Amino acid sequence: MNKIKIAVQKSGRLNQDSLKLLKDCGISIDNGKDQLKASASNFPLEVLYLRNGDIPQYLRDGVVDIAIIGENVLIEKGTDIAIVERLGFSKCRVSIAVPKDAEYKSIQDLDGARIATSYPNTVLNYFKQFNVKPDIHLINGSVEIAPNIGLADAICDIVSSGSTLFKNNLKEVEKMLTSEAVLAASPNISAENQKILDKLQFRIESVLKGRKSKYVLMNAPNDKVESIIKLLPGMRSPTVLPLAEPGWSSIHTVVPKNSFWEVIDELKANGAEGLLVVPIEKMVL
Ligand SMILES: Nc1ncnc2c1ncn2[C@@H]1O[C@H](COP(=O)(O)OP(=O)(O)OP(=O)(O)O)[C@@H](O)[C@H]1O
Ligand SMILES: O=P(O)(O)OC[C@H]1O[C@H](OP(=O)(O)OP(=O)(O)O)[C@H](O)[C@@H]1O
Ligand SMILES: [Mg+2]
Structure with a gap:
């Protein structure tokens, strides 16, 4: 039987809530968390455990049909990929922060500034509308430490409670976008898998309405x-x-x-x- 392939984050912020959502939809997944692939026993679905940041490419290539992914990742590198449903968890924002004691009046202050981030496209697109050109320093993790070690003048990263910024003596000065977990679909999904997606989406909507x-x-x-x-x-x-x-x-x-x-x-x-x-x-x- 044909099965729809869904990407779920292997480990990290989205993993547990994504699996809980599928479970609440009545889908039983037989894993083995160490396995990178698992099947549902009562729904035509196969789960591939992948890194959140890699998912846009897998959707584009049709390696997976659908995915639960952070919206901010789609904004950064998946603007061609459609959002099917907003899922209401892993809510956060992507912001610019500068050292707490730095003087900051407007975004113009960041013209030519070194900005450490894992979200270069998001930063460049945001700054473009103000005609400000930052100097991007690409870092994959622990971005908030960059200003303290003299690597950057500002950072762009995910903010939720704000405690990571606080602990690193930074202040949030521009909120560029808000994000939550979303269900996204491959642009190349087959008609057959689209039908399975419609069934899954109906279940997800019922669960989300119940949660509200x-x-x-x-x-x-x-x-x-x-x-x-x-x-x-x-x-x-x-x-x-x-x-x-x-x-x-x-x-x-x-x-x-x-x-x-x-x-x-x-x-x-x-x-x-x-x-x-x-x-x-x-x-x-
Ligand atoms: N502090 C947070 N509060 C709420 N949501 C968050 C927070 N940090 C990240 N997120 C959301 O969860 C997603 C996954 O974040 P996480 O830190 O687990 O993985 P990652 O490092 O982006 O990805 P990868 O799976 O590629 O290692 C992010 O893209 C974002 O949408
Ligand atoms: O505003 P806060 O509530 O402090 O959350 C923000 C932090 O959460 C995320 O990191 P995470 O804990 O996922 O670690 P990571 O850098 O290893 O992904 C993000 O990259 C920030 O550093
Ligand atoms: Mg993280």
């Missing part, structure tokens, strides 16, 4: 049910069931995670009791 919401159950006296229902954002209309105790109902609904606490507070204020909040595994609309 909670299932909420609560009890309320019957005379409060109407006002409570008005507060609920729900999928369609909430479920209302009678409780064994006369005059009381149980109300069930789905609440988006981001408005969760506001809604809960309002529900309590309007007479809801015994609230239960349950994670949603999948949401098929």
